[in-house]
Amino acid sequence: LHADVHVLMTENATNFINPITFETLTGNKCLVDTFDRNFQYSVEHVSLAKKADVVMLAPASANVIGKIAHGIADDMLSTTVMATRAPVLVAPAMNTGMWENAAVQQNIKTLRARGVEIVAPVSGHLACGDNGAGKLEDVAVIAERACELLFAKKDMEGLRVMVTAGPSREALDPVRYISNRSSGKMGYAIAQAAQKRGAEVTLLSGPVAIEAPQGVKLVPFTTTQELLDRASELAREQDLLIQAAAPADYRAKEVAPQKIKKQGGEPMTFTLVENPDVAATLGKAKRSGQVFVGFAAETNDVLAHARDKLARKNLDMIVANDVTRPGAGFDVDTNIVTLITKDGQEALPMMSKAEVAQRILDRALALRRE
Secondary structure, three states: OOOOOOOEOOOHHHHOOOHHHHHHHHOOOOEOOOOOOOOOOOOHHHHHHHHOOOEEEEEEOHHHHHHHHOOOOOOHHHHHHHHOOOOEEEEEOOOHHHHHOHHHHHHHHHHHHOOOEEOOOEEEEOOOOOEEEEEOOOHHHHHHHHHHHHOOOOOOOOOEEEEEEOEOOEEOOOOOEEOOOOOOHHHHHHHHHHHHOOOEEEEEEOOOOOOOOOOOEEEEOOOHHHHHHHHHHHHOOOOEEEEOOEOOOEEEOOOOOOOOOOOOOOOOOOOEEEOOOHHHHHHHOOOOOOEEEEEEEEOOOHHHHHHHHHHHOOOOEEEEEEOOOOOOOOOOOEEOOEEEEOOEEEEOOOEEHHHHHHHHHHHHHHHHHO
């Protein structure tokens, strides 16, 4: 693979390595100063932004990550990243305390939500003398991820995909509700992966603390009935349905009009009634040619429960996981799943939810071709 590499450096980076080193290696001028006049005439940061097939920040400091996350463009590097439409890959490297700082982690979440590829740092001996998370990932791994962006699959162009994600909320009174621990991360990862592969994606989302991926149409819902209503309106025109949301199975029979007060130590009883089954309703109405993928988040007899749902809800595939296993539960960025179809099953090892999303889409496309 031959690549034409252009290196941009911040002023601080030049204290660690001389720009001449990169100019010798790449054969291109290493740019630092946005207003440098010693180059062929063009608005250089815009020119490079347009020319790039992928933009890689490695190593990325806490400072530059924060600037990009918040739209600050005050040097050659940050202005070029701001102007580019190419995929962006960020490989952070910093002190453990900085990496674990809440502000840095929030900035990383912001960038991920915008579709920026993050190659997380690993644990090891750091320049400051500490041992811990913050060491730059191996260069070969970073290069491989860059190649994945350069040669990204576009095998879903022309397909319409509906993904549901997150929890529903069922009111008990004006201030309380029944819900569950779904973070929406798995559904959002699937929506983002499908969009990157060229699909037209509609994301039906319950209340979550995640920014919607860029390029995805967001349709919010709160209750299970709202999810069903919106999904039913949109489902027929879709090629692929992925029901990753966690709708509440029950709702209050009666919602109190005012905030419920304590009863002086007496027990309180609520009468619950079943909500409609979203997956079963969509499965019953599934048209010819559609592929319908569901999820089974279980705590026991996972595969048996999943196979039952696969048949009962007219699914083409179900993604089963035991939410009690470390790395596969709620509010984490990894998952451990088994992909089950009527013809068999495939158990996947622990991997990021972004990787799981790709495997789900790969299998769903294979089912579509069958």
